[in-house]
Amino acid sequence: xxxxxxxxxxxxxxxxxxxxxxxxxxxxxxxxxxxxxxxxxxxxxxxxxxxxxxxxxxxxxxxxxxxxxxxxxxxxxxxxxxxxxxxxxxxxxxxxxxxxxxxxxxxxxxxx
Amino acid sequence: xxxxxxxxxxxxxxxxxxxxxxxxxxxxxxxxxxxxxxxxxxxxxxxxxxxxxxxxxxxxxxxxxxxxxxxxxxxxxxxxxxxxxxxxxxxxxxxxxxxxxxxxxxxxxxxxxxxx
Numbered sequence: 001x002x003x004x005x006x007x008x009x010x011x012x013x014x015x016x017x018x019x020x021x022x023x024x025x026x027x028x029x030x031x032x033x034x035x036x037x038x039x040x041x042x043x044x045x046x047x048x049x050x051x052x053x054x055x056x057x058x059x060x061x062x063x064x065x066x067x068x069x070x071x072x073x074x075x076x077x078x079x080x081x082x083x084x085x086x087x088x089x090x091x092x093x094x095x096x097x098x099x100x101x102x103x104x105x106x107x108x109x110x111x112x
Numbered sequence: 113x114x115x116x117x118x119x120x121x122x123x124x125x126x127x128x129x130x131x132x133x134x135x136x137x138x139x140x141x142x143x144x145x146x147x148x149x150x151x152x153x154x155x156x157x158x159x160x161x162x163x164x165x166x167x168x169x170x171x172x173x174x175x176x177x178x179x180x181x182x183x184x185x186x187x188x189x190x191x192x193x194x195x196x197x198x199x200x201x202x203x204x205x206x207x208x209x210x211x212x213x214x215x216x217x218x219x220x221x222x223x224x225x226x227x228x
Binding site: 032034041042043044045046049089091100101102103104 | 116154155202204215216217218219220221222
């Protein structure tokens, strides 16, 4: 799996958009980008995934650059409940063990 | 639809004791797995199962046993608890077929285990 790089921490004002970047410059053509988050003391939660097109769901939007070397997760109107550690994961199709490597992620703090 | 349910939420054991961490899912997922998360570290895969009757080892299997007699349940057994097994344990499930679905895992709320 391609290595990902995320800033260790970010702050965002409540009600504003939170833009979380992820660098994956070694991504290969068959690897997808997945985002998860882990709210304090809870299990990780899937947010969104994409290959090369921008994606949007009820939780967030995912913007992937044309060269696919980086992506941005956008929480359009951050709330206090969005305070969490956000993980960017790059994965291919897997067989057997599906060991999601979460890394250290970005700790997002939403400020009132 | 409860998703993935883990019990107990908290547990304190003495060294040498055994116990079973329960995990159940109601989404008819074929794939289930157990992770442990230590402070400041990522999740490490302990054991996994691709369906009833099939289990295999993950990254850190020593000291743990699993079985999968039904699609819904995937218990994790600590054979003889050690202080090094103090951790937060997460159970996860996903569909097996289709690589996109398989990378979308649903996690339980976790079991916080302390071994004294």
